[in-house]
Amino acid sequence: MTAARLGVSNRTWRSRTDPVAVFVLLTFLFIAPGRAVEPKREVYLINSKPASVAVVDSEHWKLAGNIPLDPNPTHALIHPQTRILYVLHNGLFSSSDSLPQEPSKLSILDPGARKLIRSIPLGWNAAKMHLLGDGRYLVCFGVGTPGFKRISQQPGSATVIDTRKNEAVATLSAGRLGSHLLFARDGSRVFVLSRGDAPDKKKGSPPHQPALTIFSLDQEKPLAEIELEHEAQDMLLSQDDKWLYLLDQGSASKDAKRNRNGVVHVVDVDAFKLIKTHTDQDS
Numbered sequence: 001m002t003a004a005r006l007g008v009s010n011r012t013w014r015s016r017t018d019p020v021a022v023f024v025l026l027t028f029l030f031i032a033p034g035r036a037v038e039p040k041r042e043v044y045l046i047n048s049k050p051a052s053v054a055v056v057d058s059e060h061w062k063l064a065g066n067i068p069l070d071p072n073p074t075h076a077l078i079h080p081q082t083r084i085l086y087v088l089h090n091g092l093f094s095s096s097d098s099l100p101q102e103p104s105k106l107s108i109l110d111p112g113a114r115k116l117i118r119s120i121p122l123g124w125n126a127a128k129m130h131l132l133g134d135g136r137y138l139v140c141f142g143v144g145t146p147g148f149k150r151i152s153q154q155p156g157s158a159t160v161i162d163t164r165k166n167e168a169v170a171t172l173s174a175g176r177l178g179s180h181l182l183f184a185r186d187g188s189r190v191f192v193l194s195r196g197d198a199p200d201k202k203k204g205s206p207p208h209q210p211a212l213t214i215f216s217l218d219q220e221k222p223l224a225e226i227e228l229e230h231e232a233q234d235m236l237l238s239q240d241d242k243w244l245y246l247l248d249q250g251s252a253s254k255d256a257k258r259n260r261n262g263v264v265h266v267v268d269v270d271a272f273k274l275i276k277t278h279t280d281q282d283s
Contacts, residue, residue: 042058042111044111046087051068067114069087084108084109086109120161120166123144137162156179170217174213175194175213180233182235190217195231196210211225212246231248237269242269243269244267262279
């Protein structure tokens with residue numbers, strides 16, 4: 001039998017995203033130029049066609065402004081302290097298939113001033129973004145691409161943005177296709193699950209095994225890489241951040257010989273070591 005999914009964690013990112021025609025971000029922006037002025041409330045709607053941020057005055061429910069965006073905005077969040085709006089673009093798609101034709105990017109906007117501050121290039125297939133800790137860093141995660149037509153295989157990567165300067169300060173690459181990203185509670189460790197992938201014939205690179213890669217935010221080179229026999233579909237940290245649990249759900253088949261039970265791998269976070277694998281048959 002296959003194993004059940006690990007407990008839900010709001011710090012785990014999955015790579016699969018569903019395209020949407022309109023992504024809506026609801027937030028309140030408080031602008032108080034003087035004590036006698038009431039705070040101003042605004043709602044931001046991220047539209048995909050045409051790509052733009054619609055600024056709505058929520059007191060009167062009227063359109064207060066519009067900020068043009070690059071194509072295919074897929075996710076957005078607003079910084080709770082600076083009120084800067086971050087919009088993730090998954091990349092341009094061709095009309096013949098659902099594969100992106102260029103890397104993802106991040107748009108950084110000042111919605112109060114109704115302007116784009118800057119755009120930052122990201123890796124391929126950026127799926128999610130997340131503010132760490134006190135909001136000092138924003139991390140954007142791209143799962144990469146297996147390669148097709150004129151585009152060679154690109155690994156998954158996480159781009160770290162310093163929100164004080166709104167500049168990219170590091171790119172963490174797992175060296176293979178990514179699938180999940182998770183952080184330690186204090187932001188000191190970044191865990192990336194990667195899928196196995198076929199060899200890149202154009203570059204002459206060998207195939208890769210599925211792996212867990214462990215990073216520190218202050219350096220781009222991985223702290224450790226643990227290869228796995230099969231791809232893990234989920235991961236979860238213990239409450240004390242000492243143990244990392246990886247779930248391999250197994251695979252079901254009508255052919256009993258190909259049936260594979262699910263397992264849970266246990267990783268010692270401090271030692272960067274896989275110490276135990278539990279199966280359904282363990283007591």
